[in-house]
Amino acid sequence: xxxxxxxxxxxxxxxxxxxxxxxxxxxxxxxxxxxxxxxxxxxxxxxxxxxxxxxxxxxxxxxxxxxxxxxxxxxxxxxxxxxxxxxxxxxxxxxxxxxxxxxxxxxxxxxxxxxxxxxxxxxxxxxxxxxxxxxxxxxxxxxxxxxxxxxxxxxxxxxxxxxxxxxxxxxxxxxxxxxxxxxxxxxxxxxxxxxxxxxxxxxxxxxxxxxxxxxxxxxxxxxxxxxxxxxxxxxxxxxxxxxxxxxxxxxxxxxxxxxxxxxxxxxxxxxxxxxxxxxxxxxxxxxxxxxxxxxxxxxxxxxxxxxxxxxxxxxxxxxxxxxxxxxxxxxxxxxxxxxxxxxxxxxxxxxxxxxxxxxxxxxxxxxxxxxxxxxxxxxxxxxxxxxxxxxxxxxxxxxxxxxxxxxxxxxxxxxxxxxxxxxxxxxxxxxxxx
Numbered sequence: 001x002x003x004x005x006x007x008x009x010x011x012x013x014x015x016x017x018x019x020x021x022x023x024x025x026x027x028x029x030x031x032x033x034x035x036x037x038x039x040x041x042x043x044x045x046x047x048x049x050x051x052x053x054x055x056x057x058x059x060x061x062x063x064x065x066x067x068x069x070x071x072x073x074x075x076x077x078x079x080x081x082x083x084x085x086x087x088x089x090x091x092x093x094x095x096x097x098x099x100x101x102x103x104x105x106x107x108x109x110x111x112x113x114x115x116x117x118x119x120x121x122x123x124x125x126x127x128x129x130x131x132x133x134x135x136x137x138x139x140x141x142x143x144x145x146x147x148x149x150x151x152x153x154x155x156x157x158x159x160x161x162x163x164x165x166x167x168x169x170x171x172x173x174x175x176x177x178x179x180x181x182x183x184x185x186x187x188x189x190x191x192x193x194x195x196x197x198x199x200x201x202x203x204x205x206x207x208x209x210x211x212x213x214x215x216x217x218x219x220x221x222x223x224x225x226x227x228x229x230x231x232x233x234x235x236x237x238x239x240x241x242x243x244x245x246x247x248x249x250x251x252x253x254x255x256x257x258x259x260x261x262x263x264x265x266x267x268x269x270x271x272x273x274x275x276x277x278x279x280x281x282x283x284x285x286x287x288x289x290x291x292x293x294x295x296x297x298x299x300x301x302x303x304x305x306x307x308x309x310x311x312x313x314x315x316x317x318x319x320x321x322x323x324x325x326x327x328x329x330x331x332x333x334x335x336x337x338x339x340x341x342x343x344x345x346x347x348x349x350x351x352x353x354x355x356x357x358x359x360x361x362x363x364x365x366x367x368x369x370x371x372x373x374x375x376x377x378x379x380x381x382x383x384x385x386x387x388x389x390x391x392x393x394x395x396x397x398x399x400x401x402x403x404x405x406x407x408x409x410x411x412x413x414x415x416x417x418x419x420x421x422x423x424x425x426x427x428x429x430x431x432x433x434x
Contacts, residue, residue, distance in 0.1 A: 024063065024065070024070065024073075024300065024301030024302065024303075024304035024305045024308075025065050025068060025069060025070050025301075025304055025305065025308055026068070026069050026070065027069060027070040027073070028066075028069040028070060028071055031071040031072060031431075033069075034066040034067050034069050034071045034434075035066055035067070035071075035432060035433060035434025036064070036066060036071040036072065036431050036432055036433065036434075037431050037433045040430055040431035040433070041064075041071070041072045041431045043427055043430070043431065044062055044064075044072060044074070044424070044427045044428070044431065045074055045076060047423060047427060048060050048062065048076045048077070048423075049076055049077065051077075051420075052076060052077035052078070055269075055272075056412075056416070057077065057269070057393075057410055057412045057416065057420070058077055058078045058079070058080070058081040058087075058266075058267065058268065058269040058410075058411065058412070059075070059076055059077025059078040059079060059081070059086075059087035059266070059410065060075075060076050060077060060087070060393075060408060060409060060410040060420070061073075061074070061075050061076070061087060061088075061089055061091055061093075061266075061299075061300045061407075061408075061409040061410070062074055062076070062300070062406075062407070062408055062409075062424065063300040063301065063304050063406070063407045063409075064404070064405070064406045064407075064428055064431075065304055065308065065404070065405045065406075066402070066403060066404050066405075066432070067403050068308065068312075068403070070304075072431075073089060073300070073301075074089070075087040075088050075089045075091065078269075079091045079264070079265075079266045079267070080266070080267045081267075081269040081270075082267075082269065082270060087266070088264070089299075089300065089301065090252070090264060090299055090301070091264055091265070091266040091299065091409070092252050092257055092261060092264045092265050092266065092283075092297050092298070092299055093265075093266050093297060093298065093299065093300075093392075093394055093409045093410070093411060094280055094281060094283055094296075094297055094390070094392055094394075094411065095296050095297060095298045095303070095390045095394045095409075096294045096390030096391045096392055096394065097293065097294050097388060097389065097390045097391060098296070098298070098303070098388055098389065098390045098394050098395075098396060099221070099291065099292060099293060099294055099295055099296035099390075100163075100221045100292070100293055100294075100367050100388060101306075101310075101367040101368055101388060102240060102244060102253075102292075102296060102306065103163075103221050103224055103225050103228065103236070103240075103292030103293065103367070104163045104221070104224070104330065104366050104367025104368075105244060105306075105310075105321060105322065105330075105367070106225075106228050106236075106239055106240060106243065106244060106292075107159070107162075107163065107224055107227065107228060107366075108322055108326050108330060108366065109243060109244075109321060109322065110228065110231050110232065111326075112322065112323065112326060115231050115232075116159060116227065116231055117159065118158065118159045118160040119158055119159070119160065120158060120159050121156035121157065121158055121159075122156070122157050122158065122159060122161075122162065122167070122223065122227070123156060125159075125227045125230050125231060126199055126203070126223070126226060126227065126230065128199055128200055128203035128204075129156075129157065129203050130156075131152075132153060132157075132203055132206075132207060133150035133151055133152055133153060133206055133207065134150070134151045134152075134153050134168060134206060134207045134208075134209065134210050135148045135149070135150065135151075135177075135178060135179040135182070135205075135206025135207065135208065136148070136149050136150075136151045137149075137177065137178050146178060147178075148178040148179065148182070148206060150206055153168065153207065153210055153211055154210045154211075154213075155210070155211055155212055156211060157169075157207075157211035157212070158211070158212070159224075159227065160334070160366070161211050161212060161220070162220040162221065162223055162224040162227070163220065163221065163224060163330075163365075163366040163367045164215075164334040164335070164364050164365065164366055165215055165216060165217055165218055165220050165364065166211065166212050166213070166214065166215055166216075166335075166339065167207075167211055167218060167220045167223070168207030168208060168209045168210060168211040168212075168213075168214070168216075169202070169207060169208065169216070169218040169219050169220050169223065170183060170207075170208040170209075170216050170217075170218045170219070170342075171183070171217060171218055171219060172184035172186075172188065174217065174344045174348060175342070175343060175344040175347075175348075177208065179205070179206055179207070179208045180208070182205050182206065183202075183205060183219075186201050186202070186204075186205060188201060188202060188219060189291075190289065191281065191282075191287040191288065191289045191291075191295075192287075192288050192289070193288060193289050194288050194289065195222070195225055195226045195229055195235075195236060195289060195290055196226065196229075198222060198226070198289060199223060199226045202219060202222075202223065208342070209340075209342070213339070213340055214339065214340040214341065214342055215335060215339055215340070215341050215342065215345060215356055215364060216342040216344065216345065217342075217344070217345065217349070219293060220293070221292050221293035221367070222291050222292055222293040222294075224292055224293075225290060225291070225292025225293070228292070235290060236255075236290040236292055237254060237255045237286075237290045240253075240254065240255075240296075241254060243321075244306075244321065245302075247319045247321065248305050248306060248309060248316055248317075248319060248321070249305060249317070250298070250302040250305060250306060251302065252264075252297070252298060252299045252302050253296065253297065253298040253299070253302045253303070253306070254296065254297060255283075255286065255287060255290050255291075255295050255296055255297070256283050256284065256285055256286045256287060256297065257283050257284055257297055259284075262284050265283065265284065265297075266409070266410070266411045267280070267411055268280055268392065268411045268412060268413070269412075271413070278392075278411075278412070278413045278414075280392060280411065281295070283297050294390075294391075299409070300407045300409045303396060303407050303409075304396075304405055304407050307396055307398050307405045307407065308405060309321060310327055310331070310386075310398055311398050311400060311403065311405060313327050313328075314326060314327045329366070330365050330366040330367060330368070331365045331366075331368060331370055331384075331386040331398075331400075332365055332370065333356075333363025333364065333365060333370050333372055334363070334364060334365055334366060335356060335363045335364055341355065341356075341357055345357065352418045352421075353377045353378045353379045353422070354369060354389065354418075354421075355369075356369050356370075358372075358373075359376065360376050360377045360378075361373030361374070361375060361376030361377050361383075362377065365386060367388070368386035368387060368388050369386065369387055369388060370384070370385070370386045371383055371384065371385045371386070378422065379421070379422050379425040379426070380425055380426065380429040381397065381399060381425070381429075382399050382400075382401040382402055383401070384399075384400050384401055385397055385398060385399040385400065385401070386398055389417065389421055390417075391414045391417065392410075392411045392412060392414065392417070393408070393409075393410035393411055393412040393416065393417045393420060394407075394408060394409050394410065395407075395408045395417070395420075395421045395424065396408070397425075402432065404428075404432065406424060406425075406428050408420065408421070408424045
């Protein structure tokens with residue numbers, strides 16, 4: 001009898017542990033136990049269901065945690081509208097730029113081990129960047145056309161410049177210039193290239209700005225991923241798997257979805273104006289290019305565990321990846337008075353409230369936007385919070401003051417994402433009553 005009781009209790013404990021892992025964190029028995037209103041949280045479900053019903057989005061998974069426990073975790077709409085597959089809480093999403101915080105954590109783990117120094121020039125680890133020049137557009141008076149002229153960089157880009165996006169690198173897909181045109185012609189998003197080949201290509205291109213002078217959203221974190229490979233001696237996906245995902249229990253986070261899980265991949269929906277799905281990337285097979293800036297997949301329950309590790313000061317469930325001081329350093333504002341902001345930042349990001357500019361009360365840390373001021377921003381939040389988002393609709397934020405984490409997972413058209421980032425912010429804020 002005693003043996004049976006032990007077996008029974010062991011089975012119950014295993015089920016409880018599995019349940020907690022499946023939702024990322026332990027679930028509160030009711031939202032009110034962690035300061036949320038059950039009634040007000042229904043507004044989250046209703047709002048996103050309305051968007052699904054009118055055909056604006058296929059579906060979403062929303063997870064909100066407070067004081068280390070899940071207050072709200074719902075799947076809404078369709079994982080694949082065209083196949084009528086309902087959304088499930090374990091759906092796997094392309095998280096795009098929400099890959100950047102994970103890569104930034106990888107680098108800071110190596111910094112803590114004394115293998116990388118943030119003040120080092122990038123060329124110390126990636127010699128291809130030695131002597132890289134800045135592209136300056138000058139008018140050719142003979143032809144009447146602008147030409148790209150190389151100008152020696154005033155200073156080398158440092159490792160710190162990469163996660164804070166002051167490296168001088170750019171993305172060719174945002175804005176127009178001769179440098180961006182060169183980026184687009186180089187096919188830098190080619191998933192058939194290796195990270196080493198990517199670095200070889202991008203290091204031959206001119207910089208958009210002098211390093212350390214301008215904040216410009218860029219391929220910097222992809223370069224950072226190659227630094228991880230060179231220093232650690234393993235591929236970026238292996239480092240993330242062995243040093244971050246496995247220790248934290250992130251069973252569905254990586255750079256592709258294995259065959260046994262492909263039926264859990266969430267998809268964008270068909271655009272009625274074109275009859276085609278909004279384009280994404282094929283994540284059903286392992287790519288050659290491990291894009292640390294935009295190439296990962298994850299689930300809401302996985303990502304909330306990663307975020308809780310940060311909120312806890314680098315530790316979760318007795319597993320420590322970083323020290324509390326390192327996390328505090330990463331989530332501090334690393335910009336300074338006088339730093340310039342690129343036209344794309346001011347024209348595209350600032351109106352959305354996601355630019356690291358004083359106008360919207362924000363700065364930028366090592367992999368995240370960080371809020372520095374009350375007010376100013378069109379979205380509610382607290383000073384000291386940090387966050388980022390992905391181009392296909394995913395978003396997360398960590399509010400240390402409120403001990404709050406929210407994760408939004410969806411796959412939608414890029415221009416739709418800004419509305420839903422604001423929507424989930426407002427709905428989460430109004431439901432927190434403690």
